[in-house]
Amino acid sequence: MSDNSLISLILDSVLKEAMGLNISSIGANSLKHAIGRRMRALEMENTLQYLNLIKKSTPELNELIEEVAVNETWFFRDEAPFIALREYATAFFQQGKNKSLRLLSIPCSTGEEPYSMAMTLIEAGIPAHSFTIDAVDISRRSLEVARQGIYRPNSFRTTYAKRYQGYFSKTRQSYALDKSIKGLIRFHRGNLLHLTPPLTKTTYNVIFCRNLLIYLDSSFHQKAIDTFSALLDDAGLLFIGHAESGIFSHSRFTQAPHPKAFAFYKRPEESEKKSSKYLSGNASANASAFLFKNSVSYANATITHTPTNRYGELDSLDHQIKAHEDQIQKQGPTAESFYQLATIFEQKNEWKSAISMLKKAIYLDPNSIEAIDMLAAIYQRLGDEANYQSCLNRGRRIITRLAMPTDPNI
Ligand SMILES: C[S@@+](CC[C@H](N)C(=O)[O-])C[C@H]1O[C@@H](n2cnc3c(N)ncnc32)[C@H](O)[C@@H]1O
Incomplete structure (x- = not known):
């Protein structure tokens, strides 16, 4: 093993433990420059000596963290x-x-x-x-x-x-x-x-x-x-x-x-989900009701917000679609996977595909409040009043049912 690989290996484990960093996310060169800056600051010439120091000294580890942290940011990033x-x-x-x-x-x-x-x-x-x-x-x-x-x-x-x-x-x-x-x-x-x-x-x-x-x-x-x-x-x-x-x-x-x-x-915990048919005053039901009510105004707020066509973002969405489709192929369809696909199509403004995915999600899980919620928001956005009202009514019926226990023992 070369000296360089050894150094990377040691620093990889030290930085992973200290801050969870995956070194490949910043690249080998950035790491090399970061160590170089630290060694110059310490007037140190031997890399192995630096490695020994970093393993013992918390202040020096903190200095290295400062060098490798990517602090790029700006006001209202992503809007x-x-x-x-x-x-x-x-x-x-x-x-x-x-x-x-x-x-x-x-x-x-x-x-x-x-x-x-x-x-x-x-x-x-x-x-x-x-x-x-x-x-x-x-x-x-x-x-x-x-x-x-x-x-x-x-x-x-x-x-x-x-x-x-x-x-x-x-x-x-x-x-x-x-x-x-x-x-x-x-x-x-x-x-x-x-x-x-x-x-x-x-x-x-x-x-x-x-x-x-x-x-x-x-x-x-x-x-x-x-x-x-x-x-x-x-x-x-x-x-x-x-x-x-x-x-x-x-x-x-x-x-x-x-x-x-x-x-x-x-989402509700698995344990909560089991009894979700009878949820009463449960925080999860409240959360759904809260979001359901509000998604309508979100739809209005965002309708004029057209994409700035960030190619990187769109590529990454296509990747996510492919990953979900592969998963459906391998593990079979689930309401959740169709819902996730719908959220991605929605981000791409592909309404027809988003609607189709949401209908599949609701077919597999007729109580999926998130899917009905999102479908309502899309219909409203498209000006389809009849379907929008029908989703709202369906959502309200589910929320009312969830909020009214039929079995006091549960
Ligand atoms: C790219 S900035 C993101 C800033 C802001 N959230 C944004 O999106 O614009 C990444 C920040 O993560 C910090 N950071 C890295 N690892 C961290 C950790 N384990 N815990 C807390 N902060 C960490 C870095 O110091 C850096 O300031």
């Missing part, structure tokens, strides 16, 4: 999640929930994401005292930038983000965020794979975890999903990055009807 957040939060408060809305951004990198969440809520007319936002990242350096709240023009890459520049005071080359927004975020240093209190003592209504899972070794995906499951409120929404949705197939999460937002909500 659609923030539109969906606004809809969700508005509906949350319209439901008479006068409690606080709790939000989490992990990883928050240099702060653009949690600040975008805060500006979205403030612009939606939600008073600052009605929500809290925790923002977490493993990188100390990124958190320092986040706390300062001073940004370069590069953090505003879209026209949508530029609309919010009124919240910044512009200096020669930078934008300083107003303290009325800065003060709304509680920043914490933390590792998604080893979260500690107070974060683990809270449940959140909204979690943004975008563009981290793609860097994690697949052996940590389940752990991440379990963490979201524990942290997310039963009627809460989890937002992930557009390249990450494949990780959630066959999980307890199912895609919510927000085109291009890559939002997921929790």
